[in-house]
Amino acid sequence: MNHVYGTMAQLGLLILLGCVLRNRAMLSHQGIRELSSLAVNITCPLLVIASVCRMESADSATVLLFFWLGATIYLLLPFFAHACTMLLHVAPNERGAYDFMFIFANTELLGFPIVQALFGDEAIFYTAIIHMPFDLLAYSYGLRLMSGEKQSFKLRTLWNPGFLLTVLAIVLYFSGIQVPSVLSDTCYLIGNITTPISMLILGGNLAEIAWRRIFTDGRLYAMAAVRLAVVPSVIYVLLTALGRFSPTLVGIATVTFGMPVGSMIVMFANERGYQAELSTRAVSLTTLGSLLTIPLMAWWF
Numbered sequence: 001m002n003h004v005y006g007t008m009a010q011l012g013l014l015i016l017l018g019c020v021l022r023n024r025a026m027l028s029h030q031g032i033r034e035l036s037s038l039a040v041n042i043t044c045p046l047l048v049i050a051s052v053c054r055m056e057s058a059d060s061a062t063v064l065l066f067f068w069l070g071a072t073i074y075l076l077l078p079f080f081a082h083a084c085t086m087l088l089h090v091a092p093n094e095r096g097a098y099d100f101m102f103i104f105a106n107t108e109l110l111g112f113p114i115v116q117a118l119f120g121d122e123a124i125f126y127t128a129i130i131h132m133p134f135d136l137l138a139y140s141y142g143l144r145l146m147s148g149e150k151q152s153f154k155l156r157t158l159w160n161p162g163f164l165l166t167v168l169a170i171v172l173y174f175s176g177i178q179v180p181s182v183l184s185d186t187c188y189l190i191g192n193i194t195t196p197i198s199m200l201i202l203g204g205n206l207a208e209i210a211w212r213r214i215f216t217d218g219r220l221y222a223m224a225a226v227r228l229a230v231v232p233s234v235i236y237v238l239l240t241a242l243g244r245f246s247p248t249l250v251g252i253a254t255v256t257f258g259m260p261v262g263s264m265i266v267m268f269a270n271e272r273g274y275q276a277e278l279s280t281r282a283v284s285l286t287t288l289g290s291l292l293t294i295p296l297m298a299w300w301f
Helices: 001-022 029-053 060-087 093-105 111-119 122-130 131-143 161-175 183-189 196-206 213-214 220-244 245-258 264-272 276-300
Strands: none
Touching: 001 060, 001 111, 001 196, 001 276, 029 122, 029 131, 029 183, 029 196, 029 264, 060 093, 060 122, 060 131, 060 220, 060 245, 093 131, 093 220, 093 264, 093 276, 111 122, 111 245, 111 276, 122 131, 122 245, 131 161, 161 183, 196 213, 196 264, 196 276, 213 276, 220 245, 220 264, 245 276
16 A cells, blocks of 8 residues: 555656746746657657567466457447536537546556556556557547547548557567567667656646636536546446456456546647646546545555
């Protein structure tokens, strides 16, 4: 439990540093957008590739089943998100952002260190497996949601570095291709700056909004309840009922799908110029709420 609190305290300090840097003009608004573009297009996808390159061998049947479990969940989440957005009567110009909030949790930047603290180093491997579809969906459907676009899906929207590098990561894993250590180590080195960058971006955005606005939006409270409590509860009940997975794998899935809104939404929002303030408020509120829900899940498992 101490490891969990320690990890969250470190992320909190990075967010505070981002606030200070922005308030003292050491980090500009344009600088935040440039850091967001760097994280979205380069460092985050390379972190996925690095995690794939460092994966150790495991029971292939269990790995494949866990992968398909993640794919099924991510296939259903957009429909669930759309239903929630409609029930909350979200304004049309905010629906893309709300859909993103319900679908994408902070599974990598916060989920990785949390499950490592709870379940050990092997948990990172299985977390990467079940959430491989996350990046595939985020860099296709997620980018479209955060562009405020209403037109039908176009194949050219997939032509972005994040999507292409994520596809490469999946191909590398399932093909068994060995990446030279100098390349995998470089991906790991660059990818590792994603977490501090994302927290600095979040802190910088927080410095630009009125804090009281974080706590005065009823819809955000409803979204946070669904994101932090309803989604992980449903995942836990369904996987327990299936009886196909070990308690550790059930725990990994439950905890990671119960993370706060993914900070990637802030990076996408800054890069695309769409609902950056709303995205920042959502990440901030759910991250604060997770200070209660994550320890509860840690105690349960």
